[in-house]
Amino acid sequence: MVDDRRYVITFSCPDRTGIVARIAGFLAETGAWIVEAAYHADAQEGWFHTRQAVRADSVPFSVDELRSRFAEIAAEFGPEAVWRVTDTGEPKHAVLLVTREPHCLHDLLGRVTAGELPVVLDAVIGNHPDLGRLVEAHGVPFHHVPFPGAKDPRKEQGKVEAFEKVRQIVEGFAPDAIVLARFMQILPAHLCEEWAGRAINIHHSFLPSFAGARPYHQAHTRGVKLIGATCHYATADLDAGPIIEQDVIRVDHGDTVPDMVRRGRDIERLVLARGLRWHLEDRVLVHGNKTVVFR
Amino acid sequence: MVDDRRYVITFSCPDRTGIVARIAGFLAETGAWIVEAAYHADAQEGWFHTRQAVRADSVPFSVDELRSRFAEIAAEFGPEAVWRVTDTGEPKHAVLLVTREPHCLHDLLGRVTAGELPVVLDAVIGNHPDLGRLVEAHGVPFHHVPFPGAKDPRKEQGKVEAFEKVRQIVEGFAPDAIVLARFMQILPAHLCEEWAGRAINIHHSFLPSFAGARPYHQAHTRGVKLIGATCHYATADLDAGPIIEQDVIRVDHGDTVPDMVRRGRDIERLVLARGLRWHLEDRVLVHGNKTVVFR
Amino acid sequence: MVDDRRYVITFSCPDRTGIVARIAGFLAETGAWIVEAAYHADAQEGWFHTRQAVRADSVPFSVDELRSRFAEIAAEFGPEAVWRVTDTGEPKHAVLLVTREPHCLHDLLGRVTAGELPVVLDAVIGNHPDLGRLVEAHGVPFHHVPFPGAKDPRKEQGKVEAFEKVRQIVEGFAPDAIVLARFMQILPAHLCEEWAGRAINIHHSFLPSFAGARPYHQAHTRGVKLIGATCHYATADLDAGPIIEQDVIRVDHGDTVPDMVRRGRDIERLVLARGLRWHLEDRVLVHGNKTVVFR
Amino acid sequence: MVDDRRYVITFSCPDRTGIVARIAGFLAETGAWIVEAAYHADAQEGWFHTRQAVRADSVPFSVDELRSRFAEIAAEFGPEAVWRVTDTGEPKHAVLLVTREPHCLHDLLGRVTAGELPVVLDAVIGNHPDLGRLVEAHGVPFHHVPFPGAKDPRKEQGKVEAFEKVRQIVEGFAPDAIVLARFMQILPAHLCEEWAGRAINIHHSFLPSFAGARPYHQAHTRGVKLIGATCHYATADLDAGPIIEQDVIRVDHGDTVPDMVRRGRDIERLVLARGLRWHLEDRVLVHGNKTVVFR
Incomplete structure (x- = not known):
């Protein structure tokens, strides 16, 4: 079912303000419909982690394009940032x-x-x-x-x-x-x-x-x-x-x-x-x- | 402890794209440091729910001011939107x-x-x-x-x-x-x-x-x-x-x-x-x- | 493995004193080695229930003989008594x-x-x-x-x-x-x-x-x-x-x-x-x- | 409530056949009404353990008398046997x-x-x-x-x-x-x-x-x-x-x-x-x- 297909973004980086806003803003600009969003700020380690799942059919370009655009966002958060974009349509x-x-x-x-x-x-x-x-x-x-x-x-x-x-x-x-x-x-x-x-x-x-x-x-x-x-x-x-x-x-x-x-x-x-x-x-x-x- | 004081925002409204971005963007503009953020999109009901806890000492104005500013945001999401801003410093x-x-x-x-x-x-x-x-x-x-x-x-x-x-x-x-x-x-x-x-x-x-x-x-x-x-x-x-x-x-x-x-x-x-x-x-x-x- | 073979007795009847003694006495006389024994006296219903598992190799006769001997014991506890003797060697x-x-x-x-x-x-x-x-x-x-x-x-x-x-x-x-x-x-x-x-x-x-x-x-x-x-x-x-x-x-x-x-x-x-x-x-x-x- | 008073017997000894029969027989002779009875035979250790609770009002003599009579039973199972008789009426x-x-x-x-x-x-x-x-x-x-x-x-x-x-x-x-x-x-x-x-x-x-x-x-x-x-x-x-x-x-x-x-x-x-x-x-x-x- 097309409707069930999701793009899943996971992202971790040193914590600071504005990360959620940056990612959410990016997704909003693309029109991505978020179906699952989870955040964890680890105060002891000073790290931030998130996972977002968006409806694939709400993103007006390919998953590869999403990856390359998200790579730019991720780069703003420094070289330690770790991220991944996957497509549930690819088993x-x-x-x-x-x-x-x-x-x-x-x-x-x-x-x-x-x-x-x-x-x-x-x-x-x-x-x-x-x-x-x-x-x-x-x-x-x-x-x-x-x-x-x-x-x-x-x-x-x-x-x-x-x-x-x-x-x-x-x-x-x-x-x-x-x-x-x-x-x-x-x-x-x-x-x-x-x-x-x-x-x-x-x-x-x-x-x-x-x-x-x-x-x-x-x-x-x-x-x-x-x-x-x-x-x-x-x-x-x-x-x-x-x-x-x-x-x-x-x-x-x-x-x-x-x-x-x-x-x-x-x-x-x-x-x-x-x-x-x-x-x-x-x-x-x-x-x-x-x-x-x-x- | 001042550090433990939080402002807690809960918000529910009919689901659509851009809600997370709007709220996160608002918080980022104020410099609010998010320590807990949870979202739930209920696909069956078509409703969106969120709870955000931010460090009180990261918000450069009073909780009342936060309330009145957030009220404007909430209003953008229509008359059905339900929200609340509380201060963990007020028992x-x-x-x-x-x-x-x-x-x-x-x-x-x-x-x-x-x-x-x-x-x-x-x-x-x-x-x-x-x-x-x-x-x-x-x-x-x-x-x-x-x-x-x-x-x-x-x-x-x-x-x-x-x-x-x-x-x-x-x-x-x-x-x-x-x-x-x-x-x-x-x-x-x-x-x-x-x-x-x-x-x-x-x-x-x-x-x-x-x-x-x-x-x-x-x-x-x-x-x-x-x-x-x-x-x-x-x-x-x-x-x-x-x-x-x-x-x-x-x-x-x-x-x-x-x-x-x-x-x-x-x-x-x-x-x-x-x-x-x-x-x-x-x-x-x-x-x-x-x-x-x-x- | 012969050692794992058990004869299992289950027995239920209206409760009264002496039931455990009668059954345990019977098993002791035959030399049966009890490996599991559980009892339940339901005070509200006035019923007694037990399950006993004995080593098959400790019983000096067949399971059929055990059944016919136990039937006599069970009969002492009246027509309402319900019982069963099974052999774990018979799948x-x-x-x-x-x-x-x-x-x-x-x-x-x-x-x-x-x-x-x-x-x-x-x-x-x-x-x-x-x-x-x-x-x-x-x-x-x-x-x-x-x-x-x-x-x-x-x-x-x-x-x-x-x-x-x-x-x-x-x-x-x-x-x-x-x-x-x-x-x-x-x-x-x-x-x-x-x-x-x-x-x-x-x-x-x-x-x-x-x-x-x-x-x-x-x-x-x-x-x-x-x-x-x-x-x-x-x-x-x-x-x-x-x-x-x-x-x-x-x-x-x-x-x-x-x-x-x-x-x-x-x-x-x-x-x-x-x-x-x-x-x-x-x-x-x-x-x-x-x-x-x-x- | 007199009805709730129990004598509780716990007993442990090296395992062998006939232990349950001996204890249950002893209790039956005294007319003791068993309300809880649990057994455990530890095959690895070769030990037997039991706990029995009887209605105090079903025992026609004192708990001290019960203790001294049970001591004789326990003695039959050798010097390693460990036992105890307590009275729930004594807090x-x-x-x-x-x-x-x-x-x-x-x-x-x-x-x-x-x-x-x-x-x-x-x-x-x-x-x-x-x-x-x-x-x-x-x-x-x-x-x-x-x-x-x-x-x-x-x-x-x-x-x-x-x-x-x-x-x-x-x-x-x-x-x-x-x-x-x-x-x-x-x-x-x-x-x-x-x-x-x-x-x-x-x-x-x-x-x-x-x-x-x-x-x-x-x-x-x-x-x-x-x-x-x-x-x-x-x-x-x-x-x-x-x-x-x-x-x-x-x-x-x-x-x-x-x-x-x-x-x-x-x-x-x-x-x-x-x-x-x-x-x-x-x-x-x-x-x-x-x-x-x-x-």
Whole structure:
């Protein structure tokens, strides 16, 4: 539907007066009809962030023209200003990385098939072949890239080679999101760097509690009364990247580790799906190690 | 602290392009430093709503001057436009109406005493004297206005007279909020009218379920798995006014009606305190029978 | 795994002293190792309910023998006593009824495939063919039973015939659960009767609010701040059967009806999956129009 | 009301078959009417835990007699068995420790005054005099025990002396609970020992995240999307004792540290009130560093 097409502008710069007026004035001059507008002034950091969505059919020129005109506005706010103009008429693309755990993959495939998530899945890459059949049943190409086992004498070198293959497949698509849908392999620093702001991980704990391996075991040992999941951008610092979304569910003394694993899946699915949606809709602005999420 | 003082502008009008630009442009011209800005375009109703908070010390004239200048802007958007400019340096005032149930009253008194809620309590009016001592211990005047009992032959006339006394006390203060903190008497239509947009009720159910009397009994009979509370503006249509805030908590088969009553208090307290805060901070804009809440 | 196999006893009867002792004594005599035991005494109804799970390998005879021995115990508590002994080694069976909405179906198929839900799906019946391909990709038989359209002159008779076909397919499997996974057709009274305690519906509102058609539209019109979903046993009284599970999520003024529809799916999926699991694990005991859920 | 009086039995021992039967058989013989019964078999630890509440008027002898008879039963399960028999007709007692932060104190005083929490407050001890007036307005004795300031040269010795005064006041009451209601002083190891299982702390984070000082600052720095509170038994290991209850609320990028502090109070109040209630109702059984909470 033409009516649903939006141009989305995100913009961040050091705070000062007049930013809203400048941007709003520019949009008013073009006749752009604003359907969503959100602002955040971070007094502590001294930064300003905004996201604006306008009806595409209210803008009398192309999105490229909008980009080049907005670039001039942005330039007025100095070299630190960060901005982006996207067109919801141009679908976003994603590649998923998985291992054997199917629940997040199932959930994302189901959402994409049902038209709930605005994204084209270019490929799913698995370090095990197990999930290939299901992926292909949804019409999505599956790539099996084997990783060396724990006892492989060439383990380190094998990993380097496997990640290089993964990198090549991913880069062939230049996706907007690389989703580690319970991938369970630690991304090497150079890929975190290369995919900065695009690599999205789901960690099965309420970070910063229980970072690293086997978080449900850690949670069970500590006797917490809620378990959680965290969707965050992957960075070289393991499980410490900017958090996009988190949520929790209640557990009690009767829940064993397998119960927690099973029940935690419900929250992992939801948190990843929400975080990914916000990323794809350009609702997430990263500043330092934190996010502004204009839901 | 001077730095924390804000002028808060709320504005609603039929939607069209250029509204944000006009308001933002006006604020930019005055040099106003925007610390919070929220917008909502309701496509179905065709209405636009905004709330802006600016640093008082960034505006080079008085709040009255700001009001008269903003009035001109507002006038450009037609006679339907609704707006308000308030100054957080001028404290809001409230009157509480209570009966015997102390939990919401305790909670509000505690929050005001602790400086959590930005309001001056001018008076508490009770139709029973029970809570007077505690109210006065917090330095707040208590007015006992007896209401006729269920078997009083002059019940109807007595109610009319009692509500007239309540009205007189309330109007002596011209408060920003009249809070029915579990008052348990149905406000007559003319007072709902007179106090429109200022009379805030807490109903002990997740409306529209279980409106009217004894909602926890109704909930127990139906066997629901969550109970809730609703903070809304009182209107002549019982328990059907615009909803400001709602929340729920989980119950199970083991919870008796008294358990629900006790556990429900936790959610009544929270929902009323949140709704009242948003009202006092001019975060709630009413349109028709619904609210826009800029949290 | 033999170790995970359980015999599950559920038992309800008018309350009196000594019930726990009698059942526990019986289990102790047989040497049964109790791994889960839950009790509920409903003082208002004067009824007692219990669920006990024992390790199958701790019982020195067959489940049939356990059933016949327990029948004698149960008989001591009068003709009103209701009980059941099931064996988790004998998988439960379910048939799903769907229309075009895929989200609950996707979710359940994903959970079954991943081994999360202890059930065999005997068949999916759809009144539209749309979801057939996906169902069959999961190795589950799909039956298309067309229903008459809204303008069909033989609408009433056509419905009767279609439901008769559905009934025949369902009864061929004698399933433990008939799941209306957003089926959107009102089950006729005689099927509610025939499938009493087995037909599980997911309604897309927090009942009793917004029963009937288009609950998200109703919720949007009323301006509620939370939307919900309810999993309940279907009865002849539409959307009024015993509630198994409910949950809610927060919405705000920015959520349109389509937003609510999309966001509500997350809670529909979860609530149906939880309710169905508890039903399959014999955790749900129905008494009158209410449930005891031993989670 | 005589009818509401209960004898509550809690019992823990190494798991084996027949425990439920033995206890239930004993209760049946005495004619005890069980109104609540909960069991937990911890397969990993190999321990069994139960809590039973019986109607006092159904037991044909005194609670002391019940204790001495139950002692014999308990002895059959070996020297490791831990048990307790309490009488809800004998009110529990508590002492509160506070500093200047009033919110948890207000909340607990309000609940006790309203009859919501089944406890007698013997005293409130404050290391600042600020909250004394309010405490005494509720008819509860207030003791001011000054603690040395951060720059006091005799700081260490002064603390030892102050804690000794606190200890003496507390021990004069031999309370069932010593509640650190945002006391903000680290309890010395010998008091943790002496008050083991009775000293209840509220920590203003979702432990184990953000233990120690200034948890809201830590949370803000990390950019988490939920903040929480934890009620736990105080042990010599700071913020690492057995967790009784936890809960969280959502925050977003717009929440400053003061916003988090304010909003966190709502969850601190609730979590402490719930944890304390369960402790007072003998619903919390500690095993190792974890709790079984029979809600």
